[in-house]
Amino acid sequence: xxxxxxxxxxxxxxxxxxxxxxxxxxxxxxxxxxxxxxxxxxxxxxxxxxxxxxxxxxxxxxxxxxxxxxxxxxxxxxxxxxxxxxxxxxxxxxxxxxxxxxxxxxxxxxxxxxxxxxxxxxxxxxxxxxxxxxxxxxxxx
Amino acid sequence: xxxxxxxxxxxxxxxxxxxxxxxxxxxxxxxxxxxxxxxxxxxxxxxxxxxxxxxxxxxxxxxxxxxxxxxxxxxxxxxxxxxxxxxxxxxxxxxxxxxxxxxxxxxxxxxxxxxxxxxxxxxxxxxx
Numbered sequence: 001x002x003x004x005x006x007x008x009x010x011x012x013x014x015x016x017x018x019x020x021x022x023x024x025x026x027x028x029x030x031x032x033x034x035x036x037x038x039x040x041x042x043x044x045x046x047x048x049x050x051x052x053x054x055x056x057x058x059x060x061x062x063x064x065x066x067x068x069x070x071x072x073x074x075x076x077x078x079x080x081x082x083x084x085x086x087x088x089x090x091x092x093x094x095x096x097x098x099x100x101x102x103x104x105x106x107x108x109x110x111x112x113x114x115x116x117x118x119x120x121x122x123x124x125x126x127x128x129x130x131x132x133x134x135x136x137x138x139x140x141x
Numbered sequence: 142x143x144x145x146x147x148x149x150x151x152x153x154x155x156x157x158x159x160x161x162x163x164x165x166x167x168x169x170x171x172x173x174x175x176x177x178x179x180x181x182x183x184x185x186x187x188x189x190x191x192x193x194x195x196x197x198x199x200x201x202x203x204x205x206x207x208x209x210x211x212x213x214x215x216x217x218x219x220x221x222x223x224x225x226x227x228x229x230x231x232x233x234x235x236x237x238x239x240x241x242x243x244x245x246x247x248x249x250x251x252x253x254x255x256x257x258x259x260x261x262x263x264x265x266x267x268x269x
Contacts (some may be wrong), residue, residue: 008182008183008185009180009182010179010180010181010182010183011179011180012176012179013177013179013180013181013189038143038144038176038177040143041142042142047143047145047146047191048210048211049191049192049194050191052194052214053190053191076182078219078222079219080218080220081216081217081219082190082214082216083216083217084214084215084216085213085214086213087210087211087212087213087267088267089267090267127213127214
């Protein structure tokens, strides 16, 4: 499913293209960033901070999909924390990047998510993010 | 240099003098037309977390005069959203701990801390 239907991010800040699978509390999203992306330098190298956004947006797409399955509109979410995000590889514009996410804890409006960005067999980055999910039914939400 | 970093650098408005290469402070104001607000989010612009971290790395890089890359985010807390046209102070301090280049940074708006990071920085390309 196209990520644009699932997340509030729009170009040029939308980095995830498609939610490709959802199974057993895990999801995988695909991204191919164009050479024109704001994240790429003149040689096509993607900024290392892109990985964090890929994980966050992939989880947002996953959550948006689950909300849709429940008959609700996708809720908004905000990144509130990062822990031990390791960057072990370099990505380039045009690479087919797969980002896998898994919810490891959910309490109240918060979710703790493990994510990893891969290119083929190579893991380029992995780490844990904490997100706050806005309940549209809550007061002030 | 990528377009995001160019936009961040262009948003710097004031630097504290004499902070040296191990510590630095700079004020930024991200205008509504800043590229990082584009699509994040329509009708509800919020400074992306990755812009905040990129700004710290770029500032440290500029202050030390060497190319740096982000090797890891040990911890990051984003406490309040940053909106267009807010004055954002970024302060960082670097130290070497067991051979690792640690960068502790805070972002503040109107005297209130809105984000805090512990980053690992490195020189050169990622070893294969």
